[in-house]
């Protein structure tokens with residue numbers, strides 16, 4: 001099947017720190033200046049000022065939804081100091097999306113924390129969930145009419161990043177290079193650590209706490225988005241896979257039960273053998289973040305998510321490819337959508353596809369891996385749509401893949 005359900009969301013996703021620029025009060029910004037080998041976000045894509053242009057590009061291409069985030073470090077730059085001006089800024093973004101007939105999909109937390117929050121011990125410190133709750137309470141005042149709210153982006157990756165703090169310090173002391181959590185290339189650097197379940201459980205609790213607040217105070221559907229690794233098993237690797245799947249995904253997917261939806265985020269697939277996760281083999285098709293070219297991963301991710309969450313509605317909130325070759329992006333996305341269509345034909349309730357990403361942006365310490373449907377000149381901030389933007393817009397207008405028209 002290559003046509004999609006009526007009312008399907010077609011859009012692109014972004015995260016505030018990666019596109020806005022000058023996120024001065026965030027913990028990530030603070031690290032950018034300290035850790036060797038980490039490029040700075042700087043002005044990023046200046047989307048803090050140019051969000052209207054970003055949304056216009058999306059809408060004119062034919063897409064009907066935009067996923068963007070609200071930055072806690074801007075709303076609450078000091079503990080308890082809530083910026084009315086920043087709340088109004090994000091409300092203007094919601095209004096602008098509505099003006100362009102783009103359904104806003106709002107993320108409340110996308111990896112970055114206020115710097116003060118990190119200095120108070122971050123997510124593992126006592127009181128962390130209360131601090132997050134208080135931020136979310138303030139944000140609900142601007143969410144009127146918003147239909148989709150994700151509390152946290154990829155809590156599983158965030159759990160890994162929280163565990164990485166110690167590694168970052170070590171890298172700093174030993175003068176080693178920064179390793180982005182989303183870049184998985186071969187090299188002398190140590191493998192990224194697995195997310196620790198005890199940290200993951202803090203996020204599940206935080207998610208449930210703010211889910212209730214969003215439900216009480218707004219009419220939004222609420223859920224969170226989970227990074228899916230689409231594990232596949234080598235003979236003898238079954239037990240290891242179950243163990244890793246729990247640590248990486250199922251703890252968080254089980255935390256989605258009772259939500260209004262779950263966001264699936266998928267880029268590649270990975271083999272598991274009896275010893276653990278196999279590194280991506282070197283291959284000319286590997287993407288700029290080192291992962292294997294696996295557009296079929298999306299269907300593996302969607303099926304697994306549906307199974308573990310008990311069939312709550314799914315929105316693909318991220319899927320894309322880091323490449324300099326835009327024809328590869330189109331080929332990857334078309335193939336991913338074919339696989340997504342199969343999952344819908346099987347009866348899985350998928351409500352939308354939000355591509356990662358709208359813009360070539362700051363990939364957590366690196367500018368090299370480009371995921372965008374739109375190129376951005378980092379000096380003039382001029383946006384130049386790539387053919388993939390128009391291509392995805394056409395898919396959206398038809399609500400079908402080309403060969404199904």
Ligand code: FCB
Nearest residue numbers: 015153154157182227356
């Ligand atoms: C995901 C993140 C997103 C971006 C993509 C490539 O893990 O949510 O911000 O970095 O990977």
